[in-house]
Amino acid sequence: xxxxxxTVWTRKDLIGIDGLGRDELELILDTAPQFxxxxxxxxxxxxxxxxxxxxxxxWFHEPSTRTRTSFELAAKxxxxxxxxxAASTSSSVKGETLHDTLSNIEAMHADVIVLRHGCxxxxxxxxxxxxxxxxxxGDGRHEHPTQALLDAFTMREHxxxxxxxxxxxxxxxxxxxxxDITHSRVARSDIMCLNALGAEVxxxxxxxxxxxxxxxxxxxxxxxxxxxVHEADVLYALRIQLERQxxxxxxxxxxYIRLFRLDNESLKHAPEHALIMHPGPINRDIELAAEVAxxxxxxxxxxxxxxxxxxxxxxxxxxNGG
Amino acid sequence: MSLIIKNGHLIEPTQGISxxxxxxxxxxxxxxxxxxxxxxxxxxxxxxxxxxxxxxxxVHFREPGYESKETIASGGRAAARGGFTTVVPMANTNPVIDxxxxxxxxxxxxxxxxxxxxxxxxxxxxxxxxxxxxxxAELKDVGAVAVTDDGKDIxxxxxxxxxxxxxxxxxxxxxxxxxxEALAEGGHMNEGYxxxxxxxxxIPKAAEEIRIDRNxxxxxxxxxxxxxxxxxxxxxxxxxxxxxxxxxxVTCETGPHYWMLTDDAVRGFSTNAKMNPPLREEEDRLAIIxxxxxxxxxxxxxxxxxHTRTEKEVEFEYAPFGVxxxxxxxxxxxxxxxxxxxxxxxxxxxxxxxxxxxxxxxxDAGVLREGGPADITIFDPKAEWTVDAGRFLSLSRNSPxxxxxxxxxxxxxxxxxxxxxxx
Numbered sequence: 001x002x003x004x005x006x007t008v009w010t011r012k013d014l015i016g017i018d019g020l021g022r023d024e025l026e027l028i029l030d031t032a033p034q035f036x037x038x039x040x041x042x043x044x045x046x047x048x049x050x051x052x053x054x055x056x057x058x059w060f061h062e063p064s065t066r067t068r069t070s071f072e073l074a075a076k077x078x079x080x081x082x083x084x085x086a087a088s089t090s091s092s093v094k095g096e097t098l099h100d101t102l103s104n105i106e107a108m109h110a111d112v113i114v115l116r117h118g119c120x121x122x123x124x125x126x127x128x129x130x131x132x133x134x135x136x137x138g139d140g141r142h143e144h145p146t147q148a149l150l151d152a153f154t155m156r157e158h159x160x161x162x163x164x165x166x167x168x169x170x171x172x173x174x175x176x177x178x179x180d181i182t183h184s185r186v187a188r189s190d191i192m193c194l195n196a197l198g199a200e201v202x203x204x205x206x207x208x209x210x211x212x213x214x215x216x217x218x219x220x221x222x223x224x225x226x227x228x229v230h231e232a233d234v235l236y237a238l239r240i241q242l243e244r245q246x247x248x249x250x251x252x253x254x255x256y257i258r259l260f261r262l263d264n265e266s267l268k269h270a271p272e273h274a275l276i277m278h279p280g281p282i283n284r285d286i287e288l289a290a291e292v293a294x295x296x297x298x299x300x301x302x303x304x305x306x307x308x309x310x311x312x313x314x315x316x317x318x319x320n321g322g
Numbered sequence: 323m324s325l326i327i328k329n330g331h332l333i334e335p336t337q338g339i340s341x342x343x344x345x346x347x348x349x350x351x352x353x354x355x356x357x358x359x360x361x362x363x364x365x366x367x368x369x370x371x372x373x374x375x376x377x378x379x380x381v382h383f384r385e386p387g388y389e390s391k392e393t394i395a396s397g398g399r400a401a402a403r404g405g406f407t408t409v410v411p412m413a414n415t416n417p418v419i420d421x422x423x424x425x426x427x428x429x430x431x432x433x434x435x436x437x438x439x440x441x442x443x444x445x446x447x448x449x450x451x452x453x454x455x456x457x458x459a460e461l462k463d464v465g466a467v468a469v470t471d472d473g474k475d476i477x478x479x480x481x482x483x484x485x486x487x488x489x490x491x492x493x494x495x496x497x498x499x500x501x502x503e504a505l506a507e508g509g510h511m512n513e514g515y516x517x518x519x520x521x522x523x524x525i526p527k528a529a530e531e532i533r534i535d536r537n538x539x540x541x542x543x544x545x546x547x548x549x550x551x552x553x554x555x556x557x558x559x560x561x562x563x564x565x566x567x568x569x570x571x572v573t574c575e576t577g578p579h580y581w582m583l584t585d586d587a588v589r590g591f592s593t594n595a596k597m598n599p600p601l602r603e604e605e606d607r608l609a610i611i612x613x614x615x616x617x618x619x620x621x622x623x624x625x626x627x628x629h630t631r632t633e634k635e636v637e638f639e640y641a642p643f644g645v646x647x648x649x650x651x652x653x654x655x656x657x658x659x660x661x662x663x664x665x666x667x668x669x670x671x672x673x674x675x676x677x678x679x680x681x682x683x684x685x686d687a688g689v690l691r692e693g694g695p696a697d698i699t700i701f702d703p704k705a706e707w708t709v710d711a712g713r714f715l716s717l718s719r720n721s722p723x724x725x726x727x728x729x730x731x732x733x734x735x736x737x738x739x740x741x742x743x744x745x
Contacts, residue, residue: 119637121520142522214518
């Protein structure tokens, strides 16, 4: 009997779920629990020295509280030095190119660059041309890989707990993503991540917010909320940007709520055990009724807690290998 | 002193010539075409095709206004390297080529600095603002060969009607960039699976097709000659084909990237795969080739659109639309159209010479005949080479073909009897 080959992390960057193998995704998920333990220490120091003396730069071209804070905490709990750069305007507006800005940051010997950017592919073009480790903290509508990993981790942990099976996987788990898919980087990364891990993904939202040929990403699409929640193990509501209504993508919040809100009424059609998830920030009572967001099925705050652990795992794997 | 091009295979579409022939040049004129000719200086064209200088009726030379992208001089050198001896630059410079003075400026700069023939197009509306018609009669008098607001469509169908009625009266073709602005707004690549996967806002094919259809219908209404630029979709090609069957005065072009590439080239976020209209899907690429094969396409044109490295080395969504094409066009035609057997070498030469010359009524271009100008391209259709954008003569490097190994290499280009490029 041969021993199973142990997966080793060899990539310089984490720029997307796209292209990662199941073994790599699971390596990240399997690395996270030890870091969840660090953050949860009741006594002593919530910190390990794995990134001591390293510099992690949080470079955010778009406003973000949750993701930026989560990365900053992850870096600090690994004992790294952190630096935040907020660029409120695009590089082209400022007159400095993205490459030039990164070259300047690198000239100060940064180790890891965590980039949030409004344009799809921004971390990809940087990763290909620069030495530092690039982590994609969201690029346009394209990907948000750390969110997808923390989502998958949260689902898997929950299933393992409920099934009392520490080896349980997401194979066959039915996940429904609800809302604005077109503009959602979370949706794209979640679809790719969940598919790679064996889950079955259904999308539900207004036709105006579902992009062309999305089915080819390996998902089922429905406009009917009842059908979407029926048999779902996980119900994942996406944030609806209120300006989409002004752009004419749906007629009114009232109608959106009537067709797509997760509330006690629509949940009647879902299985008892279905988990409620959301990437935050929530528009209370719009995509998610308050009673559902705060209800017993909701694991929204667990997602936030797990986010730090997943990001610690990723920073550790990128810098130290594994 | 005379020059003799010997041992080459002459292809001359207007006379239906495709056989070994010598060409005797005296000064700027072709003196004789025939077998076993003699002259003072011998140019050996063994293994090569000798044909009329190529014609490209869709280029952007950026002068005046954007001289760091390209100038009339540098664009001319790039054209010569690609085998082109006559080009039609578009009017979207800064300021716009929308009055006789601007046409004369381009003509003067061409005379003073360009090694090939530059026959400018003028804008169809003042400042390309889509509001008032330009002084087309005077523009024609000073040498404009077409009117176009290329880069933009004319949104108002009522104004377009007047533009076409007037252009017909003056006798200038209207070169139509077909794009429904509202439908295309905010898009950066073809709308389809690849755009969905990459999260890049898309431009639907319908944005182009709706306006191909509208522009042709107004051509029919007015009797004007409308030339559809850069057709990229299967349905767009079908619309042009049907219009031609109906006898409407419409011609069309397509460009190398549309028969060579699909929107898959955007994966990796390469801004050199970003142009407008965008790269489409495989079924469209095949339909473009079909249109070239069946004669729906009247000419091949590059839409040579130079942008600096600084402008292109940015986020995909911030990058300007456009790719250079003059220095790779012939190779793409040989590699993508002739070698796979879609069209003959003779037909390729016709599409790259006479096709465009006829559309813009460029009387002496696209022909090689005794007594005519010695605008001649000599190329080796079998020679293999690798595209190296770093060696382009264009000021810009934004080619989607960089690094590609292709066949078909220009050996020498003569314009008015003078060697303007030698490889």
